Every structure is written in C-alpha cells, then in structure tokens.
Amino acid sequence: MSNQKKRSWAEPYKIKMVEPVRITTFEERKKALEEAGYNTFLLRSRDVYIDLLTDSGTSAMSDRQWAGMMMGDESYAGSTNFYHLEEAIREYYGYKYVVPTHQGRAAEHIISQLLIKKGDFIPGNMYFTTTKLHQELAGGTFVDVIIDEAHDPENEHPFKANIDLDKLESLIKEKGPDKIPYVSFATTVNMAGGQPISLENLRAVRELTQKYGIKIIHDMTRVAENAYLIQKREPGYENTPVKEIVREICSLTDGATMSAKKDALVNIGGFLAVNDEELFDRARNMVVVYEGLHTYGGMAGRDMEALAIGISESVDHDHIRARVGQVEYLGKKIIDMGIPVVKPIGSHGVFLDAKKILPHLSQELLPAQSLAAAIYLDSGVRSMERGVVSSGRNPETGDHNYPSLELVRLTIPRRVYTQAHMDVVAESVEAVYENRTEISGLKFVYEPEYLRFFQSRFAVV
Ligand SMILES: *Cc1c(COP(=O)(O)O)cnc(C)c1O
Numbered sequence: 001m002s003n004q005k006k007r008s009w010a011e012p013y014k015i016k017m018v019e020p021v022r023i024t025t026f027e028e029r030k031k032a033l034e035e036a037g038y039n040t041f042l043l044r045s046r047d048v049y050i051d052l053l054t055d056s057g058t059s060a061m062s063d064r065q066w067a068g069m070m071m072g073d074e075s076y077a078g079s080t081n082f083y084h085l086e087e088a089i090r091e092y093y094g095y096k097y098v099v100p101t102h103q104g105r106a107a108e109h110i111i112s113q114l115l116i117k118k119g120d121f122i123p124g125n126m127y128f129t130t131t132k133l134h135q136e137l138a139g140g141t142f143v144d145v146i147i148d149e150a151h152d153p154e155n156e157h158p159f160k161a162n163i164d165l166d167k168l169e170s171l172i173k174e175k176g177p178d179k180i181p182y183v184s185f186a187t188t189v190n191m192a193g194g195q196p197i198s199l200e201n202l203r204a205v206r207e208l209t210q211k212y213g214i215k216i217i218h219d220m221t222r223v224a225e226n227a228y229l230i231q232k233r234e235p236g237y238e239n240t241p242v243k244e245i246v247r248e249i250c251s252l253t254d255g256a257t258m259s260a261k262k263d264a265l266v267n268i269g270g271f272l273a274v275n276d277e278e279l280f281d282r283a284r285n286m287v288v289v290y291e292g293l294h295t296y297g298g299m300a301g302r303d304m305e306a307l308a309i310g311i312s313e314s315v316d317h318d319h320i321r322a323r324v325g326q327v328e329y330l331g332k333k334i335i336d337m338g339i340p341v342v343k344p345i346g347s348h349g350v351f352l353d354a355k356k357i358l359p360h361l362s363q364e365l366l367p368a369q370s371l372a373a374a375i376y377l378d379s380g381v382r383s384m385e386r387g388v389v390s391s392g393r394n395p396e397t398g399d400h401n402y403p404s405l406e407l408v409r410l411t412i413p414r415r416v417y418t419q420a421h422m423d424v425v426a427e428s429v430e431a432v433y434e435n436r437t438e439i440s441g442l443k444f445v446y447e448p449e450y451l452r453f454f455q456s457r458f459a460v461v
Pocket of ligand 1: 269
C-alpha cells in the first residue's frame with residue numbers, strides 16, 4: 001500500500017492549452033523598467049517572463065469552468081447563472097443573500113457606505129488597501145487590532161492573522177460600541193504575509209462582539225486557503241474537510257465581501273453576501289446605482305457561471321493542497337538559501353523581508369520598491385511592493401505611513417506555473433541577494449492621490 005504522507009503536492013491536473021511567455025534580454029528589461037518608472041505595476045505584461053505581481057484574476061480556469069462560460073445566460077434580469085451563483089454561495093459559504101459586484105472593492109464600497117457613519121471606527125486584523133480606503137471614504141477610521149506577532153516577520157506564530165482581544169475590547173470601551181459598526185477581518189491577511197486566523201480566535205471575537213451588539217464583516221477573499229491552514233495547524237481540525245471549515249468560518253460572521261479573483265478561480269468577479277434581510281434590501285438597491293441590476297451586479301452571466309463552478313473547485317482538497325504546497329515549495333527553497341522572508345510561509349505568496357535584505361536603505365529610500373525593481377531587472381520575474389509605498393499617507397498629517405513590514409511579495413497565481421518556474425524564481429532571488437549591496441534606493445517622481453502604489457513613478461537616488 002502506498003504511503004500518502006510520502007507523496008509531494010504534485011499538480012492535480014494536466015495541461016491542455018499553453019500560453020507562451022517571452023524571455024527578454026537584460027537591455028530590454030532595463031529599458032522597460034525605466035519606461036515603467038520603476039513601478040512593476042506599470043510594466044507591460046509582454047515584457048514579463050514569470051508574472052508574480054498578484055494572484056488576483058490570474059488563475060487558470062478549469063475545463064469545467066470554460067464549459068460553464070458557454071452556458072452564459074446574458075439576460076438583463078434574472079439570469080440563470082445568477083441563481084447558480086446564489087446556490088453555490090449558500091451551499092459552500094452559508095450566507096443567505098447575495099449581491100454580485102464586478103470585484104471585491106465594489107462590495108467593500110457598498111458595505112462601507114451602508115454601515116459606516118462619519119466618526120466611526122472600524123477595527124480589523126491589519127489593513128487591506130482597498131478595504132481601508134472605502135472605510136475612510138465613508139467617514140470611518142480603520143484601527144489595526146491584529147496580534148503584535150503579525151508585525152514581526154521572524155515570529156513563527158501559526159495564526160498571525162488573529163485579533164488581539166484586549167486591543168479590540170479597549171477600543172470598544174474607549175470609543176463606545178455605537179461608534180463601531182462592525183469588526184472587519186480578513187481570511188487570510190495579505191499584508192501580514194498571507195497568514196491565517198484560527199477558529200478559536202474567531203469564536204472568541206464573535207463572543208466579545210455579540211456582548212456589545214457589534215457585527216462582523218468578513219473579507220473572505222482567501223477563505224479556502226485560510227481553512228486549509230486551519231486543517232494543517234489548528235488542533236482538532238486535522239480530519240475536518242476544508243469545505244466544512246470554510247462553512248464554520250462563515251457561520252461566525254454576519255456578512256462578507258469577496259474578491260472572487262483570488263480563491264474562487266475566476267478572472268473577474270466578486271460579491272457582497274449578508275444574512276440580514278433589511279441590510280440586503282439596501283445593498284441590492286445600492287448596487288443598481290454603482291454596478292448594475294442586482295442579478296448581475298458588474299458581471300456577465302458567463303462570468304457568474306464560471307464563478308459558481310470555481311467556488312466548488314476552490315474547496316476541493318487536492319486543489320487546495322497543491323495550491324498551498326506550491327507556495328510552500330518556493331518559500332522553503334528561498335529560506336534554504338538563507339534569504340530573509342516572512343515566516344511561516346503564507347498561502348498565496350512568499351514575502352521577502354526587504355528591510356533585512358537591504359539594510360543600507362532607510363525606509364524613505366523605499367527598499368521594497370527597489371528590491372522588486374532589481375528582481376525584474378535580473379530575470380523578468382515581476383513581483384510587488386508591500387511596504388511604505390502601499391501604506392500611503394496619513395490622511396491628517398500627509399506624512400508617509402511607515403509600516404513595520406517592508407516586503408516584496410512573490411505572489412503565485414493558481415494553477416498557472418510549474419515547479420520549474422518556481423525554481424527559476426528562487427534562482428533569480430538568490431542572484432539579486434548575492435549582489436544586494438549594489439542596489440540603490442528610489443524616490444517618488446509622481447504620486448497619485450489614491451492607492452498610490454498602483455500608479456506612482458520613481459527614479460533612482
Ligand atoms: C484583492 C483583495 C481585495 C479587493 O478585491 P478586488 O477584487 O481587487 O477589488 C480585498 N481584500 C483582499 C484581502 C484582497 O486581497
């Protein structure tokens with residue numbers, strides 16, 4: 001009998017169609033990087049060899065999903081695909097009411113406008129860029145109540161997305177429960193390195209917030225990955241299927257925003273899901289103003305069908321094991337090279353610790369932005385800054401926010417790249433690391449008002 005424990009995570013699919021990628025020369029990359037103002041978001045994808053910018057909308061769909069696309073019912077109202085999507089969300093996540101949106105931030109916009117009043121405070125487990133911005137645009141102030149361990153890249157706490165109950169209760173007592181419309185927590189926490197929250201912590205948060213009559217709104221972008229890490233790390237869940245853990249997480253919350261472009265294996269889409277009928281009615285009315293009719297939101301019928309199928313595939317054990325397994329494979333390789341990364345390795349990417357890799361650059365010299373540019377220049381591997389540039393400015397003082405984590409994210413798209421691609425990425429990171437003392441810092445030469453990391457331009461200092 002074969003011993004399953006001895007088997008590695010090999011991809012649970014075979015390849016039916018290929019998309020060629022282009023290997024560029026150093027001179028071509030140098031030119032492309034200059035033209036992009038040293039911002040990897042401004043590179044053209046044809047100049048990129050292995051694209052680890054993001055896992056957002058970059059998944060490969062399955063043959064079942066593509067078949068579903070052909071079953072698109074593009075009726076303006078009451079599309080059959082909407083009802084399939086609603087059924088999938090009820091079955092896999094357990095939320096009662098669904099408002100489709102074009103992507104996650106549209107759902108964040110709606111829920112923020114509906115629940116936040118000017119002067120409110122919204123506690124959360126570290127921030128996410130768009131989530132926080134929508135809370136601020138609605139007149140609220142985001143307050144980080146994540147455990148301290150999350151800010152330390154070396155700390156190997158298994159659940160670095162956990163909420164610090166003391167920080168949360170102090171905030172509730174200081175501001176008053178009527179100033180806190182909801183707790184905003186994410187599965188997993190992207191900015192902390194793709195780290196999970198435990199069910200034990202979530203249950204405690206539920207108990208505490210119930211005492212004060214405060215809702216919980218769940219950013220469920222990577223809930224299946226979080227559930228898989230619970231199965232691996234939380235005592236008592238070793239034998240619970242990921243599908244059941246996902247349902248249990250959702251059951252401890254009042255509603256959710258979803259960027260379906262991540263866990264749910266589609267290239268575009270999202271939704272808001274709630275259990276409260278009155279809140280649903282208001283959200284369903286608002287989506288008509290900003291997105292489209294409530295049975296398609298911002299999506300085509302075919303996209304809703306692909307999403308309904310993607311949701312079921314996302315909780316499949318073989319899929320999620322290989323997905324996280326591939327990320328861990330790359331992470332372990334980079335750790336073995338002695339290169340500082342956020343530990344433990346998260347579920348959707350490997351986060352390089354730019355502060356430690358480039359100690360000669362102070363945070364004003366944008367170490368993570370500089371490191372991402374250097375990796376691109378070396379090999380055409382595209383990564384993303386998650387540091388001072390992503391953190392933006394303090395809306396009151398106008399100063400840069402200086403986060404304790406200054407990271408470069410190597411984000412792995414789902415079902416897209418092979419193990420050999422991961423090897424090339426690790427080799428490039430190692431080559432850049434060996435020449436790290438030669439990497440110069442960057443300065444802003446153009447900075448837009450919102451979510452500056454997307455469109456800022458830089459120059460070498
Ligand atoms: C991507 C993402 C969002 C925003 O979703 P979009 O679909 O990109 O609008 C929100 N929260 C988290 C944690 C994300 O990763």
